[in-house]
Amino acid sequence: MKMSTVDMLDKVQTDAPSSATDLLVSYVTDSTYESMGSSVLEAAVRPIVDTVGVILAGLGSEVGQGMTEYARKQTLGAQKGAWTPVKGVGVSAEVAACINGALAHSLDYDDTVLGAGHPSGVVLTALLAACDPALPANKTPLTGRKLLQAFTLGFDVHVKMARALGLKHYKHGWHTTSTAGAFAATAAVAHARGYDREKTAIALGMTASMISGIQRNFGTATKPLHSGLAARAGVMACDLSEVGYTASSNVFDGPRSVLDMYGLGEKDMSQFEKLGGTHAIVDPGVALKRFPACYTTHRAIQATLNLCNKHDLKPEQIKSVRGYTPVGALMYLVKHPPRTGLEGKFSVEYLVACAVQDRDVGLNSFSDGAVLRPGIKDLLKRIEVTEEEWCRPDDPQGLRSSPATGGFIEVHITTTDGTKLVEKVFSPEGSVEFPLTWDGLGQKFVDCAIFGGVNPKVAKEVFDALRNLQSVPDVHALLRKLIPEG
Amino acid sequence: MKMSTVDMLDKVQTDAPSSATDLLVSYVTDSTYESMGSSVLEAAVRPIVDTVGVILAGLGSEVGQGMTEYARKQTLGAQKGAWTPVKGVGVSAEVAACINGALAHSLDYDDTVLGAGHPSGVVLTALLAACDPALPANKTPLTGRKLLQAFTLGFDVHVKMARALGLKHYKHGWHTTSTAGAFAATAAVAHARGYDREKTAIALGMTASMISGIQRNFGTATKPLHSGLAARAGVMACDLSEVGYTASSNVFDGPRSVLDMYGLGEKDMSQFEKLGGTHAIVDPGVALKRFPACYTTHRAIQATLNLCNKHDLKPEQIKSVRGYTPVGALMYLVKHPPRTGLEGKFSVEYLVACAVQDRDVGLNSFSDGAVLRPGIKDLLKRIEVTEEEWCRPDDPQGLRSSPATGGFIEVHITTTDGTKLVEKVFSPEGSVEFPLTWDGLGQKFVDCAIFGGVNPKVAKEVFDALRNLQSVPDVHALLRKLIPEG
Structure with missing residues (x-):
């Protein structure tokens, strides 16, 4: 598909150098399992497993009720589709991303990175939805290794993008989980699918037209929805980029870049140069919450x-x-x-x-x-x-x-x-300094499963398998066990 | 469903007086066919009919190719769903709104209001999707009269919201068609469905977390997508509000309101007081384009x-x-x-x-x-x-x-x-001062249909029926004829 719309207003601007965009695109297209480093990848298993648990708990929340009705409205009778723990629905990748992203953040029990919001709920749910082998577009299962690699990359993009957007962005009233999160979701999916530079840049450009989420909706069910909307944006931008749909391919650079618009004069472009350096999962690290409270x-x-x-x-x-x-x-x-x-x-x-x-x-x-x-x-x-x-x-x-x-x-x-x-x-259980043990994570996972109506014995089996994520041959085969009974 | 999320950060703010929100909510909930005035309603038939034609033409554009593939990805095998001219797909209301909204703006051939962008493509496609009687949630057909009433209201909300957001909003880089459009779509759907004040306010609050669309994507297929994203936001916010999903119920008032965030110091609150006064369709009026060019x-x-x-x-x-x-x-x-x-x-x-x-x-x-x-x-x-x-x-x-x-x-x-x-x-054909005749509109409609692969004879029949919109008993029964042939 070629570009065809009549308004070329900013055509001149798109000729601007695209250095920041280039750095991000390169990070997405050129990173490998090996380049991530084993300690970084190892660290990423914990938030992945923890987030799956929190998604299940979300099912038992009022957000879970809303998302269940949402899933039914999007189903049109089909029973097959991307994985979501909502029972008896078959939904598209986009809808699954939206539902599961909202569930992940529904109890504010998902992990948190200082000053960057809640990356895992967004990145993981976008990846699981976009790469579900039950969907016609996906030919092969999503291996644990591949999930780990793409998640780890997306997690880092989330944190660095949140910082690139700057503090004024948050003070102005945006919810960074949603805005930075959408770019992270796109980066993770583009990486998992092995996009080339052009597809990646275009998907990121399209994402820039889908970022929002305001703090005035904190204290309502729309706050967790922000996480789902960000995950959905990532999936949609990638799906459209893949079929040749067009968007700006250097949206982080030049006049009126998305960072100018949403950074309001306090963007931090140095974050793009830090991609591929010290990984956010190591520094500042991630807190997996021990208690489901503020x-x-x-x-x-x-x-x-x-x-x-x-x-x-x-x-x-x-x-x-x-x-x-x-x-x-x-x-x-x-x-x-x-x-x-x-x-x-x-x-x-x-x-x-x-x-x-x-x-x-x-x-x-x-x-x-x-x-x-x-x-x-x-x-x-x-x-x-x-x-x-x-x-x-x-x-x-x-x-x-x-x-x-x-x-x-x-x-x-x-x-x-x-x-x-x-x-x-100084630091509670669950903080970076005093992380939950695997036993503690297992207890939380099972508690979450019970809260969401999932069989705790099955949940424990899945948890044990997910602990060894690198050797899981088909992540979704495991996840399909995690649907509430009767 | 009751609210249940843990972050109450802005709870204090939601106690702020909600005068602007109240004015908008009242306009949406209290307007009637009679209160709109017959000359205003009469004027709205033309952009409705014109926009249907332009949607058909969009099918023949490259955006149409992208949206066709998008529809197929969202279908999961179902053949029944909301109306879209894409052949052989059955999609949810949200997806139909997104597809048809993008098609409507794909050739920049949809109508335009000075300083407010392109209202009809957004408002009409949201309404048609949300009120399609083929969807399980909708018990009765959408009559022409009801469509006209809700469209007319949404059109006015679009223009006044664009002005409320202010000129700096556009200069900063947002695409008003998308941002103001999303609120207009929500208002139109809420009105068509007869929501009470609370559901309306919450749907508008949720919409505030879904507005984006940047000019840096002008000159690409993402520009028309903005129109689709706005229509989709309206449908989604209404659907979730309807099942009890929560959001801020006074998002236009108080500190860090959506207008503060997106108006950047140049919001115009007087626009809310103008709702229910002179209708935008009369002043400044709407230009239905005669030529598909800048x-x-x-x-x-x-x-x-x-x-x-x-x-x-x-x-x-x-x-x-x-x-x-x-x-x-x-x-x-x-x-x-x-x-x-x-x-x-x-x-x-x-x-x-x-x-x-x-x-x-x-x-x-x-x-x-x-x-x-x-x-x-x-x-x-x-x-x-x-x-x-x-x-x-x-x-x-x-x-x-x-x-x-x-x-x-x-x-x-x-x-x-x-x-x-x-x-x-001074004024070309199609301008407010020199409007297209019904014959001219008919010619454009048929040209659009041919460009989109729709049978011109059928198109002419549908056009003639739509001209008498007030007496159409089931708008979708007409639209279903407008699907390209084999």
């Missing part, structure tokens, strides 16, 4: 759990709990006392109470009933958390560091017999 | 046609043609001599030569062969067009008016016998 609360949960476990504290032994957290950490945690499960995710006092009462914070902690239990209500009266400048001595006002990762949290528990116990936590 | 060339074509017809000039009688056009009109018309059909659309000299040689400029004027005909090559040597300040005496440098609509064009023809003929044109 990340700024994780350290308070962790400190409370540590104390309760170490001293085997029962709720009735506790006179008071005082938490001290860096300035800024409570900004969005205004839900005390929480009235619903969702509000519970934004009440640090509730989360501390959960840690005392249940010795855990998990997916079932956020039903409306769980939040309103009498024991919890009683505990909440004894819990207080405040922001303190001394919790971040090197940056008291948090001008240069995040309240979720800078400084530390201290939890002080006074027992009914007058004992004072103190726990200081 | 709009700045239309007056030069018209002047040449007028002279050649009036004096029955043959090519061999012409010694020279001198065109004088307002400053700015040639900025994007740098393709002389044109080497391809596409370049021909951007060569005013070629278009003048066509008018002399063929006494018409039509869809078949833009094959590569047509451009390179010997007679044309010979004529091109005798044609010269220049920008002149005197062509726009009230605004010589075009600081306040468009080179396509401000001032006038003069064409001077000198014949081989020394006669000098002059024609001055």
Whole structure:
């Protein structure tokens, strides 16, 4: 197919040098399994496996209900199509990417990279959808090795693109998971399919006309949808580029580039030169969340759990709990006392109470009933958390560091017999510094599966197979086992 | 379905007053067939009919090839689904909206409103897709009356939203057809389906996370795709809002509103107050294009046609043609001599030569062969067009008016016998001031159908029926006749 539209307005601009675009295109087309490096690839297995689990959990969320109805509307009676854990639908690659991307981010339980949002949910779901061998266009199964390679590349593109878009992009109101994510999805799919430079550049150019997602929709089901829309954009741009559909082939360069438009004067072009250098999965690394709650609360949960476990504290032994957290950490945690499960995710006092009462914070902690239990209500009266400048001595006002990762949290528990116990936590379980063990990941995976209605025994088998991703001959054959029963 | 996602970042912001959103939502939910006014509704029949024709022509373009392959990828074997002129596919409402929206804009032959882009292609295709009775969700046929009412409303929302986004939005690099268009599509579908205020507001909020489309993709097939993406966004946002999926319900108000983000300091909130006032279809009105070429060339074509017809000039009688056009009109018309059909659309000299040689400029004027005909090559040597300040005496440098609509064009023809003929044109056929007659529209419709491979006799029958849109009981029953033959 040749280009044929009549408006050539910016034809002149497309003659601009395309150095940034070239760097990105080269990274996508020229990277190999070997060039990625084994430690980088090894590190990528964990977020892949974790994200599959989180997708399953999403099925049990209200986003899962919406996406299920969406899938049915897109099905038109066919029962065959790209993999999604929604039962009894057969959908196109684009729809699968959209559904699974939204499911992955539905509980904010998917992984996170400091300052870059949530890459894995977008990149993985785009790849799984685009490369599903059940679709007529795909002749061969997606091997674990191939998935790993393309995912790893896309993950890095996500993080570097988020930085290239710059901080003003986020401050202005865009959701980087969605905007940077769409380019990452496109890069990953283009790489997995072995596109040449031209197809890759055009797919990226087309993606530039599909990036959006605004923070004003945070706090609603549209936030996770951003992840799905980004994955879908990647699949669509690649599919159209593949059949010869045209777009600008140097969209990151020249006047009114997509980075000018969305970077608003604070784009960082040096990120393109960093592609192929230190991989984002190694530095800054990725946090696979241990608790399905706002990340700024994780350290308070962790400190409370540590104390309760170490001293085997029962709720009735506790006179008071005082938490001290860096300035800024409570900004969005205004839900005390929480009235619903969702509000519970934004009440640090509730989360501390959960840690005392249940010795855990998990997916079932956020039903409306769980939040309103009498024991919890009683505990909440004894819990207080405040922001303190001394919790971040090197940056008291948090001008240069995040309240979720800078400084530390201290939890002080006074027992009914007058004992004072103190726990200081810099990095919670799940953080880059204190990663989940494979056992911890396995527990999370199975919890997610149960929450989504998937047989836990089957989920454990799939988890064990996915751990050895490099030797999986057909990823989708495994994933097809992960569909809820009856 | 209830909201359930964990990030409540902007919850505080959603408590902001929602006056602009309220005005828009009220317009969508409270407008009636009667409140639109009969002259406004009457005026809307023409762009509807014209846009159906242009969609058919799009099938014959290279965009049509891409969209055909796209439709096949989204079909998964089903043969039933929403209407699209692509043969042998059954697609969801979203996919139909995307395909037909891209087809409508594929040749830049769809209508245009000064400063607001191309509303009809987006609004009509979203409505036709969302309300197709072939889809399980729709119980009753879409009547012509209902289509007319919802289209008219969406058209007005498009134009006022384009203005609300402001001029900086366009100058920054966004394609208003796509951004404003998505909100217009959502408004039209929400209105057609009779949504309440809450569903309407949420659908508009979700749409705000789906607006994009950048001018850097002008001159490629992604430009028409913008029109399809906007139509698809409207259908998707409505479908999800309908099943209880959540989004911000006051996205046009408060801090970091979608207008702040995309208006970049030049939003015009007064446009919301104008909803329900003078309708855009009446003022500034809509131009239904007579020639499938860049709009700045239309007056030069018209002047040449007028002279050649009036004096029955043959090519061999012409010694020279001198065109004088307002400053700015040639900025994007740098393709002389044109080497391809596409370049021909951007060569005013070629278009003048066509008018002399063929006494018409039509869809078949833009094959590569047509451009390179010997007679044309010979004529091109005798044609010269220049920008002149005197062509726009009230605004010589075009600081306040468009080179396509401000001032006038003069064409001077000198014949081989020394006669000098002059024609001055302010408004070409198809403009608001000199609208196409129904006969002219019928000719265009049939030409479009032929170009798209649709039987011209059937096309003429459908055209005649659509002219009386108010009394059509089932619009889709008519449209189903418009699918190309074997």
